[in-house]
Amino acid sequence: MPEPTQVLPEVLSQIQKLPASSRPLIICDVDEVVLHLIAHLEDYLHARDLAFLKYEYRLTGNIGHQDNRQPLSSDEVRRLLLEFFDEVSHHQDMVPGAGDALNALAEDWDVILLTNLPGGHNKPVREKLLSGFDISFPLLTNSGPKGGAVAALSRGRPEPVVFIDDSPTNHASVHATLPSAVQIQFIADTRFLNATEMAGHIDLLSGDWQETAAFISAILQGSSRNQ
Numbered sequence: 001m002p003e004p005t006q007v008l009p010e011v012l013s014q015i016q017k018l019p020a021s022s023r024p025l026i027i028c029d030v031d032e033v034v035l036h037l038i039a040h041l042e043d044y045l046h047a048r049d050l051a052f053l054k055y056e057y058r059l060t061g062n063i064g065h066q067d068n069r070q071p072l073s074s075d076e077v078r079r080l081l082l083e084f085f086d087e088v089s090h091h092q093d094m095v096p097g098a099g100d101a102l103n104a105l106a107e108d109w110d111v112i113l114l115t116n117l118p119g120g121h122n123k124p125v126r127e128k129l130l131s132g133f134d135i136s137f138p139l140l141t142n143s144g145p146k147g148g149a150v151a152a153l154s155r156g157r158p159e160p161v162v163f164i165d166d167s168p169t170n171h172a173s174v175h176a177t178l179p180s181a182v183q184i185q186f187i188a189d190t191r192f193l194n195a196t197e198m199a200g201h202i203d204l205l206s207g208d209w210q211e212t213a214a215f216i217s218a219i220l221q222g223s224s225r226n227q
């Protein structure tokens with residue numbers, strides 16, 4: 001069971017620049033949720049005679065040589081990912097339906113994008129790519145588990161806050177720090193989605209934006225019926 005996490009000072013300063021609002025809040029990850037990542041990473045690996053060893057949510061120990069399946073060291077994985085993000089951040093594809101779903105939800109909800117972007121210098125590139133897809137919500141960069149950032153973002157907001165992310169680590173961190181959050185584990189890649197077991201704190205496991213948007217819309221309909 002992970003410990004609750006504190007928000008990092010550099011994330012808190014981004015949060016403090018956001019305009020005050022009392023609307024309900026969706027905090028949405030970017031990679032593998034709004035923009036494809038695994039498909040691009042797999043292409044990048046194959047071009048270097050590397051591959052995922054399993055469709056499993058783990059990068060260190062899970063990227064290896066195609067021929068002998070020897071895993072790369074954690075240093076090699078870290079270096080590879082930094083190079084990969086520098087290269088891919090300019091041209092990631094949008095996950096189908098993400099832009100339409102988020103823009104429709106934004107009529108009733110505030111949407112904030114919370115991304116862990118290795119190589120923080122890629123933030124402007126990412127903002128430009130997203131705005132080209134008509135996705136123009138505030139983009140905050142974090143590093144490490146997201147629980148502290150999500151709790152800080154939710155302060156002063158009505159409950160529940162919706163958190164959308166592919167990573168089981170981030171979901172465990174949010175559950176430990178803000179257990180009232182509605183937690184949607186969204187994984188665009190069907191193979192990784194199918195290999196993922198739904199943890200007890202996950203409210204919806206999905207790889208489909210229509211399903212996800214309908215699930216989120218029903219939250220407000222449910223709470224207005226209860227008033």
Ligand SMILES: [Mg+2]
Nearest residue numbers: 029031032166
């Ligand atoms: Mg992600």
